[in-house]
Amino acid sequence: MAEFDFVIVGAGSAGAVLADRLSEDGKYTVCLLEAGGSDLNFWIWMPIGYGKAFYNKSINWMYHTEPDPGLNGRSGYWPRGKVLGGSSSINAMVYIRGQHADFEDWKAMGNPGWGWDDVLPLFKRSECNEGGADDYRGGNGPLHVSSTDKSVHPLCGNFIEACEQAGFSRNPDFNGRTQEGVGLYQITARDGFRMSTARAYLSRARKRRNVCIETKAHTTRVLLEDGRATGIVYRQQGAEKTVRARREVILSAGAVNSPQLLMLSGIGDGEELRAKGIPPLVHRPAVGKNLQDHLGLDYLYRSKVPTLNQQLYPWWGKLAQGIRYVLTRSGPLSLSVNQAGGFVKGNPKAERPNIQLYFSPVSYTRAPKGKRPLMNPDPFPGFLLGFQPTRPTSRGHICLRSGHPFDPPEIHPNSLSTNRDLSEMIEGSRLMRRIAASPALQSVIDEEIMPGPAIQSDEQMLEDVRNRCSTIFHPVSTCRMGPDAAENVVDARLKVYGIDGLRVVDASIFPTVTSGNTNAPAIMVGEKGSDMILQDTRAA
Missing domain, CATH: 3.50.50.60 (FAD/NAD(P)-binding domain)
Structure with a gap:
């Protein structure tokens, strides 16, 4: 033995x-x-x-x-x-x-x-x-730990500018003196390979x-x-x-x-x-x-300008990016799709940032339920704004x-089983709309695809949360x-x-x-x- x-x-x-x-x-x-x-x-x-x-x-x-009551039994x-x-x-x-x-x-x-x-x-x-x-x-x-500033999609700049227009500060390092603010994420990678x-x-x-x-x-x-x-x-x-x-x-x-x-x-x-x-x-x-x-929710937008969809959807785009990655270890295949984001206060009373933001210059509305085939995005230009409350109070x-x-x-996750968690999901949903309404993003947004402009009231937003939000793993x-x-x-x-x-x-x-x-x-x-x-x- x-x-x-x-x-x-x-x-x-x-x-x-x-x-x-x-x-x-x-x-x-x-x-x-x-x-x-x-x-x-x-x-x-x-x-x-x-x-x-x-x-x-x-x-x-x-x-x-197991089926989760807070997520409508999903x-x-x-x-x-x-x-x-x-x-x-x-x-x-x-x-x-x-x-x-x-x-x-x-x-x-x-x-x-x-x-x-x-x-x-x-x-x-x-x-x-x-x-x-x-x-x-x-x-x-x-x-x-690698920086991504030289490789991220140009739309990340629109996202960061939109957040600044919405009243949030820019932060060059979420792991430095303070976490609060918006900017680009660093990733655990080296020379184009996962670390x-x-x-x-x-x-x-x-x-x-x-x-x-x-x-x-x-x-x-x-x-x-x-x-x-x-x-x-x-x-x-x-x-x-x-x-x-x-x-x-x-x-x-x-x-x-x-x-x-x-x-x-x-x-x-x-x-x-x-x-x-x-x-x-x-x-x-x-x-x-x-x-x-952590539970998160994405808001999906059709874009007026090209996104990663145009690079990764057509077969020739996949081939070109694949060759680029093999030869140079660079390009979108060398990154995470969560390229930009941040940590902000969803309401003026919050003592600490209580909402994490994600920006992904890609979309995949036709993915099978629960899956994200990142190499097979939508055929049209699109991107995602996402959020997650940072310190949920529900316990499973x-x-x-x-x-x-x-x-x-x-x-048994027991998701959204406290009033605070419910209110923060509504807060985050309204924050997505607030950031999307900023001039920097309005200049590139064609339309909101999901959940769509019909979702407006707190009750509608909460039902959308229960139907669509998912774990951030x-x-x-x-x-x-x-x-x-x-x-x-x-x-x-x-x-x-x-x-x-x-x-x-x-x-x-x-x-x-x-x-x-x-x-x-x-x-x-x-x-x-x-x-x-x-x-x-x-x-x-």
Whole structure:
């Protein structure tokens, strides 16, 4: 039976970081288990290829939620990376840390060491920013962050000008002194290729003799003996295998799979576990609870001027851009479609920016429901304005569908279940109209296609929200960190309450969802988790 100092489940945004950092000095052995396979896939490495990766079963868990009452009973589609790099290998690559106040909130909730001044050095350590290091940005880390100002579509300039005309300021760096304002997004890419955590961190770790990476290894449960996690049981090539941990087992399987694994291992709400035929070993009712996510909505416009549709719809356009990308690693295929955006206050009473904006110079009205085939946009010129409230107050949960480890869990988002979330969606909808009405966009808008000018009242807007809004793929908090063991799953050092030798280190530990895209803070959690694990190991 194989034995290592540390066994990590999940080679995603945080797990890849852990495998690299825990093995860095050569003192400890690390086994990294990943249910998916290699990230050597064209649609992963080409940035705009995430439109394909989102619907590829070989690299994606492709979860679906239960019917959601707040969305008029619709079931949401939740892509999650099932591949080296995890969701960092299939996401839209926008690099956003969150507001400084987000982390001050975490600290105020009883989590010492998680304030902004605590986490900033970890963000900087992880990052190699194209613009170089400064007080806020890192210059020597493994994760390359690229600027897009030389490559974005010209309509991004119209969008930014329109936002300024609507009263919002321009911000050259959403991850700098302040998040507030509008501008261009930076992305996790380098030399025209996606910069996943597999590329950034595992490319270093896999070269070390003290690291073992097992792919196609589907973890089924954590081994527990006398109140301690001692290893992992997993399935690989049809065989059940066991790997033991001398020091710690670390779950980095993400906001869906980490709570599922805890429950499959007998850690969760005792009554719920018994109902699924699982003997409860540790009663921890918060496992799977407190689910948070961002909901977004797009407004679609027909344009008077060319957009990316004219470059990517015709076959000759696809061919030309494909050749351009292969020869130069540049052009629209080297970018995310979320090229511009920002963080603004949707109403004068907001103390902090509460709405995130997206601008995409492409449209796809004829896409199959729930899909975005980015290489097959509309035949006419079009673009999208989008928004998401940054700190939703609705809370959902994840639970087991059955006691069988290969059955997907039940996901209950409980979307739009608070009055605040409802009002902010209406607020965001009106903001889309306000920005679109600015002279800079009116000069290029032919007509509003969706939802259309007939939607005007708050009631109509809310019904449109319930019919069309969807996840922005930022689920967090299902193994929430906090000081009260009855209400949370892990403590401030990410140790699972009631079990020795077991931690959760991924986005599931977020006390609250951060204001913006969640990949960068998930990577930071991996960095901080590795520091704490090494500190505790050396002190033992």
